Amino acid sequence: MDDTLLLDAVERYRRGEMSPQEITFFEELRKNNPDIDQLAAEHTFFLAELEKMSDVKAYKHNLDEVETRLTNEGFITRREAKGKAKVIYLWNKYRRVIAVAACIAGIVSISTATIVSMYSGKKQVENITPLVDTKLNQFQHKLSQIETRLNDASTQIKTPVKPTFEANFRATAFLLDGNGFLITNAHVIDNARNIIVENKKGEEFLAKSIYADKTTDLAILKISDTAFKKVNDLPYTFPKYTAELGDHIFTLGYPREEVVYGEGYLSAKSGYYGDTTSYQISISANPGNSGGPVVNKNGDIIGIISSKETNADGVVFAIKSKNIYAALKASGNDSIKLPVVNTLKGLDRVHQIQKLEDFVYMIKGN
Amino acid sequence: MNIFEKEKALLEGLAANETSAIETIYRENYSTIQAFIVKNNGYPEDARDIFQEAMIVLFEKAKLKSFVLSCQIKTYLYSICRRLWLKKLQQQNRFYPAFELLDETIPVDEEIDEHEKLNNDFNLMESALLKIGEPCKSLLEAYYIQKKSMPEIAESFGYTNADNAKTQKYKCLIRLKKLFFAQYKNGE
Numbered sequence: 142m143d144d145t146l147l148l149d150a151v152e153r154y155r156r157g158e159m160s161p162q163e164i165t166f167f168e169e170l171r172k173n174n175p176d177i178d179q180l181a182a183e184h185t186f187f188l189a190e191l192e193k194m195s196d197v198k199a200y201k202h203n204l205d206e207v208e209t210r211l212t213n214e215g216f217i218t219r220r221e222a223k224g225k226a227k228v229i230y231l232w233n234k235y236r237r238v239i240a241v242a243a244c245i246a247g248i249v250s251i252s253t254a255t256i257v258s259m260y261s262g263k264k265q266v267e268n269i270t271p272l273v274d275t276k277l278n279q280f281q282h283k284l285s286q287i288e289t290r291l292n293d294a295s296t297q298i299k300t301p302v303k304p305t306f307e308a309n310f311r312a313t314a315f316l317l318d319g320n321g322f323l324i325t326n327a328h329v330i331d332n333a334r335n336i337i338v339e340n341k342k343g344e345e346f347l348a349k350s351i352y353a354d355k356t357t358d359l360a361i362l363k364i365s366d367t368a369f370k371k372v373n374d375l376p377y378t379f380p381k382y383t384a385e386l387g388d389h390i391f392t393l394g395y396p397r398e399e400v401v402y403g404e405g406y407l408s409a410k411s412g413y414y415g416d417t418t419s420y421q422i423s424i425s426a427n428p429g430n431s432g433g434p435v436v437n438k439n440g441d442i443i444g445i446i447s448s449k450e451t452n453a454d455g456v457v458f459a460i461k462s463k464n465i466y467a468a469l470k471a472s473g474n475d476s477i478k479l480p481v482v483n484t485l486k487g488l489d490r491v492h493q494i495q496k497l498e499d500f501v502y503m504i505k506g507n
Numbered sequence: 508m509n510i511f512e513k514e515k516a517l518l519e520g521l522a523a524n525e526t527s528a529i530e531t532i533y534r535e536n537y538s539t540i541q542a543f544i545v546k547n548n549g550y551p552e553d554a555r556d557i558f559q560e561a562m563i564v565l566f567e568k569a570k571l572k573s574f575v576l577s578c579q580i581k582t583y584l585y586s587i588c589r590r591l592w593l594k595k596l597q598q599q600n601r602f603y604p605a606f607e608l609l610d611e612t613i614p615v616d617e618e619i620d621e622h623e624k625l626n627n628d629f630n631l632m633e634s635a636l637l638k639i640g641e642p643c644k645s646l647l648e649a650y651y652i653q654k655k656s657m658p659e660i661a662e663s664f665g666y667t668n669a670d671n672a673k674t675q676k677y678k679c680l681i682r683l684k685k686l687f688f689a690q691y692k693n694g695e
Contacts, residue, residue, distance in 0.1 A: 144681055145674070145677040145678070145681065148677050148680060148681065149673075149677060183684075183688075184684075187684050187687060187688070190628060190632055190687070191632060191651055191683075192651070193625070193628070193629070193632075194628075194629050194632040194633065194652075195651045195652040195654075196524070196570070197563065197566070197567075197625075197629055198652055199524055199652065200524050200563070200566050201559075201563070203524055203526050203529055204529060204559055204562055204563075206526060207526055207529045207530045207533055208533070208555065208559070210530070211530070211533055211534070211537070216533075216534065216537070217533075217537060217541075217551075217555065218541065218551045356598040356599060357598065381624070381627075383620060410616070411616070413597070414593075414597060415593060415597075416594065416597045416598075417590075417594060417616060417619060417620065418594070418598070463623075463627075466627065467627070470630065470634070478693065479693055481692070481693065
């Protein structure tokens with residue numbers, strides 16, 4: 142049966158425009174031809190989606206209309222009243238102070254602390270993460286200070302063999318698309334002038350940010366290096382559902398120069414202070430783990446590690462994987478094709494990691 | 508009419524997209540929500556966005572045949588708005604901590620998740636519609652969104668007759684379907 146004819150049939154069937162004979166015929170046809178039945182089911186679903194959209198559009202239109210009417214009537218305020226405006230002004234003025242105060246009890250962004258380890262002169266033991274210093278960096282007005290200090294510090298560091306590139310942060314990223322598209326946290330590449338990603342084999346590639354959104358804390362990178370060869374068969378998928386409490390999860394990341402494995406479990410379906418775009422997970426994460434994939438036992442990537450709570454051990458937050466779709470859409474780049482086949486499912490953990498390693502990159506830059 | 512009947516009628520009106528129902532709900536609830544948002548570091552403009560979004564959540568719910576509201580509309584709307592606003596505050600400023608959590612609310616996390624999913628589907632369809640180009644876009648919109656009749660469409664788009672317009676409409680629909688599913692399956 143022709144696609145057009147079938148669409149027409151499905152549409153008329155849904156609207157109840159068919160005669161009883163037609164209905165009998167149509168239902169028989171579907172029953173006896175699985176192919177047609179499947180296509181008809183697909184059409185039905187699609188038409189329902191289209192209808193839903195048109196309903197919501199019509200409804201939004203009415204909402205706007207009512208809103209405009211009530212605004213003209215004076216029922217809805219167009220601008221803030223003076224008294225309120227003052228409160229808002231004061232709040233805005235002290236917003237930063239409040240944020241700093243909250244921060245002392247709150248969250249530290251993971252990647253930034255690597256800066257501190259640079260500053261400490263690259264000693265073998267890198268366990269000093271003075272919280273105050275890392276926090277400073279989150280507020281741009283302190284950034285310049287840090288940079289000055291970094292520059293002082295880096296002059297004392299033994300120059301590496303490769304003199305070209307002096308990284309001052311390190312974190313994790315992983316491939317979204319074998320053509321060189323990676324995802325990481327926006328805070329990782331915040332203020333970065335040069336970005337380099339390095340795979341397990343130690344091959345380095347130049348990359349640039351094609352999308353970064355601080356509110357969702359997601360960034361998409363594209364490897365711009367011509368030396369990069371397309372990678373095939375990404376083994377994982379990105380579920381849209383919300384993972385369950387107690388799910389066993391693991392991550393790979395670069396808190397050191399070498400890839401590090403960590404495992405834990407999902408401890409809450411919301412993140413810091415009830416943020417429903419994130420999960421809380423219990424895992425050992427350190428500066429450098431930012432941007433790392435959170436993988437469940439089936440090999441689905443359910444989240445991206447973003448931050449941890451400073452004054453509680455093992456309280457780590459990860460952005461839910463469904464936000465990746467929104468980020469992709471917002472990036473406006475439709476050449477990115479997310480992998481659709483999960484080949485990690487059913488493997489034991491060691492083999493899952495071996496397969497996954499090739500797609501998790503270290504990201505560094507300055 | 509007691510409150511229960513009145514609210515039921517309102518929800519039915521909402522599901523049928525009646526402006527009178529929308530207006531009643533606005534009049535009865537908007538001030539509370541705006542006061543709440545302005546009190547919690549928002550502007551009146553924010554209140555409008557948040558309220559609209561909450562109204563869409565309520566609409567999506569009201570359309571479900573199985574839906575029974577287990578509390579008053581005002582409690583429901585307030586809970587949704589508070590959740591949405593809290594979320595927005597956090598996204599804008601990840602460290603912003605507390606505001607009063609003592610009001611009467613009901614848990615709405617599932618609603619919000621569901622709404623996000625529907626919103627996502629809506630966006631998928633809308634972006635597919637944007638991509639098919641003209642005249643397909645206008646043709647489909649005229650038929651499926653503005654609900655114009657085929658003869659009307661044939662005339663305004665310059666097709667010789669309704670059947671031609673219809674054939675064209677289905678061709679466009681098939682293209683739209685392909686685009687939609689390409690993204691949809693990619694997303695699954």
